Amino acid sequence: MNVSLTPARDHRADAARMRAARLTGPGHIEIVSLPLPDPAEGELRIAIEGCGVCASNLGPWAGPEWMSFPTEPGGMGHEGWGRIDALGPGVSGLAQGQRVAFLGQHGYASHEVVPANHCLPLPDDMAFPAEPVACALNIFRRSGIARGDRVAIVGIGFLGALLTRLASDAGAEVIAISRREGSLALARRMGAARTVPMLDHHAIVEEVRGLTGGRFCDVVIEAVGKQWPLDLAGELVAEGGRLVIAGYHQDGPRQVNMQQWNWRGIDVVNAHERRPEVYLSAMQEAIEAVRKGRLDLSGLITHSYPLDRLAEALDATRDKPGEFVKAVVTCC
Ligand SMILES: [Zn+2]
Numbered sequence: 001m002n003v004s005l006t007p008a009r010d011h012r013a014d015a016a017r018m019r020a021a022r023l024t025g026p027g028h029i030e031i032v033s034l035p036l037p038d039p040a041e042g043e044l045r046i047a048i049e050g051c052g053v054c055a056s057n058l059g060p061w062a063g064p065e066w067m068s069f070p071t072e073p074g075g076m077g078h079e080g081w082g083r084i085d086a087l088g089p090g091v092s093g094l095a096q097g098q099r100v101a102f103l104g105q106h107g108y109a110s111h112e113v114v115p116a117n118h119c120l121p122l123p124d125d126m127a128f129p130a131e132p133v134a135c136a137l138n139i140f141r142r143s144g145i146a147r148g149d150r151v152a153i154v155g156i157g158f159l160g161a162l163l164t165r166l167a168s169d170a171g172a173e174v175i176a177i178s179r180r181e182g183s184l185a186l187a188r189r190m191g192a193a194r195t196v197p198m199l200d201h202h203a204i205v206e207e208v209r210g211l212t213g214g215r216f217c218d219v220v221i222e223a224v225g226k227q228w229p230l231d232l233a234g235e236l237v238a239e240g241g242r243l244v245i246a247g248y249h250q251d252g253p254r255q256v257n258m259q260q261w262n263w264r265g266i267d268v269v270n271a272h273e274r275r276p277e278v279y280l281s282a283m284q285e286a287i288e289a290v291r292k293g294r295l296d297l298s299g300l301i302t303h304s305y306p307l308d309r310l311a312e313a314l315d316a317t318r319d320k321p322g323e324f325v326k327a328v329v330t331c332c
Pocket residue numbers: 054055056078079132135
């Protein structure tokens with residue numbers, strides 16, 4: 001592979017260097033300059049335009065014991081899109097300059113080399129992180145939600161909001177539960193039939209009991225990733241219902257009320273998807289859903305930061321200022 005395949009108009013590639021963010025310790029980021037990598041057989045080099053900032057980054061950002069620093073350049077960024085700026089040998093069906101969404105792990109950078117079969121063409125008029133939308137589609141599929149189901153969604157961030165839209169469009173009656181008034185308003189815009197402020201545990205349980213005639217919910221999706229919302233979600237599941245864990249629980253072990261889970265005979269689904277081929281097909285579905293307007297991301301990607309302000313983007317993802325829902329970093 002040589003740089004002659006690089007489009008001359010691409011000044012970043014001409015410099016033959018790339019920039020990448022890495023964590024040097026809890027809450028600290030540095031930008032490093034590296035030689036531009038060449039794609040090998042079957043690979044592509046992407047000039048990254050943007051990368052979504054995922055709440056799952058907040059574990060590493062806080063710097064738990066299991067983390068080691070510095071992290072790999074570009075690491076934690078897994079929601080990237082950009083334009084192909086070099087093709088490795090044997091890659092066909094994709095062209096230089098073409099915009100793609102891709103499945104990668106080092107997207108907080110100006111460039112990333114990924115397998116060509118982990119890239120999906122993105123229409124030129126669309127620039128958005130397909131990966132987190134695919135995440136919502138995967139969770140939705142695993143939730144088994146059907147028409148007429150009563151569904152509670154605990155935690156209305158980007159994921160919870162998309163799941164509210166998918167569940168209500170599928171004919172479910174959604175009760176959205178969230179801490180912030182702005183999130184409850186967002187849930188109503190996304191089709192929630194009811195909203196409940198996530199304040200007092202007992203009050204929430206009683207309100208959902210009342211809203212469901214004492215039966216509770218056929219499906220409850222926990223989309224926060226903390227102990228209390230997990231406890232709450234478990235209590236809202238009807239007998240024989242399903243508890244879907246969409247939150248990312250990475251800050252230590254959890255306790256569950258197994259006696260209650262046993263008694264109610266609930267199904268528990270850990271809805272995170274790891275298989276790349278399943279992710280890629282969900283990303284394709286995400287691109288189609290956004291293109292056709294079935295999913296509307298306006299109002300969901302609320303903040304954008306340049307790569308060198310990734311630290312601010314992560315702080316905002318943690319602190320959720322104002323109407324914050326989700327941030328992207330722009331990489332070029
Ligand atoms: Zn993510």
